Amino acid sequence: MGSEDSIPRKQACQQFQITYKLKILLLIVATNLFTIYIFTNPHSNFDHPLSRISLWDTSPLLLKLNATQDQLTESHSQILNLQTQLNSAQQLLGSLLDHLTSLNGNPPAATYADLLDDLHDEARLAAAPHALPLGNTPRIGSEIYASVGGGCLNHKQDLAKYMSYEVGGECPSDDVFAQTLMLKGCEPLPRRRCHPRQPANYAEPRPLPGSMWATPPDTSIVWDPYTCKNYTCLIERKKFPGSYDCKDCFDLQGREKTRWQYDNGGLDFGMDQVLAAKSAGSVRIGLDIGGGSGTFAARMRERNVTIITTSMNFDGPFNSFIASRGLIPMHVSISQRFPFFENTLDIIHSMHVLSNWIPDPMLEFALYDIYRVLRPGGLFWLDRFFCFGWQLNETYVPMFDRVGFKRLRWNTGMKLDRGIQKNEWYFSALLEKPIFT
Ligand SMILES: *[C@@H]1O[C@H](CO)[C@@H](O)[C@H](O)[C@H]1NC(C)=O
Ligand SMILES: *[C@@H]1O[C@H](CO)[C@@H](O)[C@H](O)[C@H]1NC(C)=O
Ligand SMILES: *[C@@H]1O[C@H](CO)[C@@H](O)[C@H](O)[C@H]1NC(C)=O
Ligand SMILES: *[C@@H]1O[C@H](CO)[C@@H](O)[C@H](O)[C@H]1NC(C)=O
Numbered sequence: 262m263g264s265e266d267s268i269p270r271k272q273a274c275q276q277f278q279i280t281y282k283l284k285i286l287l288l289i290v291a292t293n294l295f296t297i298y299i300f301t302n303p304h305s306n307f308d309h310p311l312s313r314i315s316l317w318d319t320s321p322l323l324l325k326l327n328a329t330q331d332q333l334t335e336s337h338s339q340i341l342n343l344q345t346q347l348n349s350a351q352q353l354l355g356s357l358l359d360h361l362t363s364l365n366g367n368p369p370a371a372t373y374a375d376l377l378d379d380l381h382d383e384a385r386l387a388a389a390p391h392a393l394p395l396g397n398t399p400r401i402g403s404e405i406y407a408s409v410g411g412g413c414l415n416h417k418q419d420l421a422k423y424m425s426y427e428v429g430g431e432c433p434s435d436d437v438f439a440q441t442l443m444l445k446g447c448e449p450l451p452r453r454r455c456h457p458r459q460p461a462n463y464a465e466p467r468p469l470p471g472s473m474w475a476t477p478p479d480t481s482i483v484w485d486p487y488t489c490k491n492y493t494c495l496i497e498r499k500k501f502p503g504s505y506d507c508k509d510c511f512d513l514q515g516r517e518k519t520r521w522q523y524d525n526g527g528l529d530f531g532m533d534q535v536l537a538a539k540s541a542g543s544v545r546i547g548l549d550i551g552g553g554s555g556t557f558a559a560r561m562r563e564r565n566v567t568i569i570t571t572s573m574n575f576d577g578p579f580n581s582f583i584a585s586r587g588l589i590p591m592h593v594s595i596s597q598r599f600p601f602f603e604n605t606l607d608i609i610h611s612m613h614v615l616s617n618w619i620p621d622p623m624l625e626f627a628l629y630d631i632y633r634v635l636r637p638g639g640l641f642w643l644d645r646f647f648c649f650g651w652q653l654n655e656t657y658v659p660m661f662d663r664v665g666f667k668r669l670r671w672n673t674g675m676k677l678d679r680g681i682q683k684n685e686w687y688f689s690a691l692l693e694k695p696i697f698t
Contacts, residue, residue: 373406376414384424387451388413412446420447426455434458434485440573440594448597458483469587473559474513477585482578495577506575510554511582517556528645528674528689532560535642535691538669544607544640550631551595551614555583562588566608571595595619595627601634609635612644617652621660628664637696641666643689647676650684657688666692 377389390404397403413420419442426432432455439450462480466472476492484490489498492511499509509516524531536544544566549557552570561568571591572579583590593600595614609631615624631641648657653673661668670691676683 376411379414379417381421382424383426383428383454384413384420384451387424387453407451408449409451410443410446410448412448413442413451416442416445416447419445420451424451424453426453428454430455432457434483436574437486440575440592443573443594444596446596448594458485466585466587470563472585472587473562474518474586476511476513477582481585482581484578486574487577489577505577506573507553507577507579510556510579511577513554513556517554520556521560527672528687530642530644530670530672530689530691532564535640536564536566538640538691538693539607539638543638547606547608547610548599548601548634550609550611552583552610552612554579555586555588555590557610557612558583558588559586568608568610596623599630599634603633604636606634606639607636608640608642610642610644613647615643616646617648617657621656625660625664628660632664632666632694635694637694639694640669641690641692641694643692645687645689647685647687650675650686653686653688661690661692665695667695669693 373390377385380388388407388409390406392404393401419438423435423439423442432453434457442448442450460480460483464478464480466477466481467475476496479491479493489495495511498505499512499515521530521532523529524534542565546567547561547569549555549568549570552558552568552572555570555572558568558570567589569589569591570583571593572583573592573594574580580590580592591600615627619627635641646657668690671688672690673686673688676685676687678685
């Protein structure tokens, strides 16, 4: 362990030397810039050609002009010379910066300590490394770091607001605010030392399996951040105009009831047909990415498969609702690395969430992460990925192939908009992480 210990110190030493060289170099560049400034600045003591000559007297004027021209030619060549020097200095500086960047993967100024300097009070206490009480430990070192998303530092005011509360008191009801921060890359958020508000007249949850298909009591959550203030409102919402995330998902007696129960041979796969792709009982644990109100997990539970449902609380208390059903909600966004170890999950499902609204690089990272956490032979059920016709073959088919999934089933279908076909497509896919022998 001692040898591992010395690596950071060696790097620090190299970095110090480089920083020192960098300072000297900056000094050289700065000096050059200063010289150029002297030569080009009209207020410096450089002779201005027409400043002290009477314009009616031509011969001295010509003489003076000639002399000035000579001077100008000379200084021009000096400037050219300086520019050459400056260019080579800049090149040197550039390569030095590249070197520095490759050393620690970051621009030189952004050390964790620099960033911490910008945080105050609770935020700083939550994010700062803390010395381990028993000193140096082999696997961790001498101090332990909290996880705080780098994006938090781009939103310091919001972070300060999030971290201002009475220690030991009640937290603000700010989960909607918190998740806008998360989506700005402030994920994970720092921990807090306050108690979330408790709903008045809290009722204990119903027992399983009944809880899976029952609307929870209104007293199970705090309604503060939402437009709707009860489950009746959330269930009725599907009848009203306006676009809400997962508009009809809270109505467990509506469309939710039939989802994945039948296979239409096209875009809508049946759950039993998907599970039949593997030997009986070999699909046991998995993840539903952006799983709305948790119905996929409920249906899987009826088949003895345990599914964790990730969900944000857009326009409604999705996480609380999933939990009330007796299912496991996880409040993480699509941008975060999945908190699972590699080669662990039997199945991952996602409906409507992964689509062409996600920038290509981010989507590809997410697909690789899905591949990572799936066990060899694990299933990725991509349910209704939306895109335009030209994107299908140009972008997405190659991307999915590149990540390395094996296609077990692939259905495409054109989207109908009031019965009219547009060049807008869905595809559903059952993909398998290959087993290499
Ligand atoms: C100015 O210089 C030119 C050549 O560069 C020369 O022909 C001319 O006679 C000079 N004029 C004066 C007034 O010295
Ligand atoms: C539910 O909330 C809506 C508005 O959010 C309100 O108009 C309605 O009266 C409430 N219904 C019940 C049963 O509490
Ligand atoms: C789920 O597990 C229970 C208890 O082990 C068993 O009785 C039941 O038949 C299983 N259901 C399915 C659909 O496999
Ligand atoms: C994509 O390519 C396949 C096979 O080459 C072709 O059959 C299909 O029509 C193409 N789809 C679109 C939407 O262009």
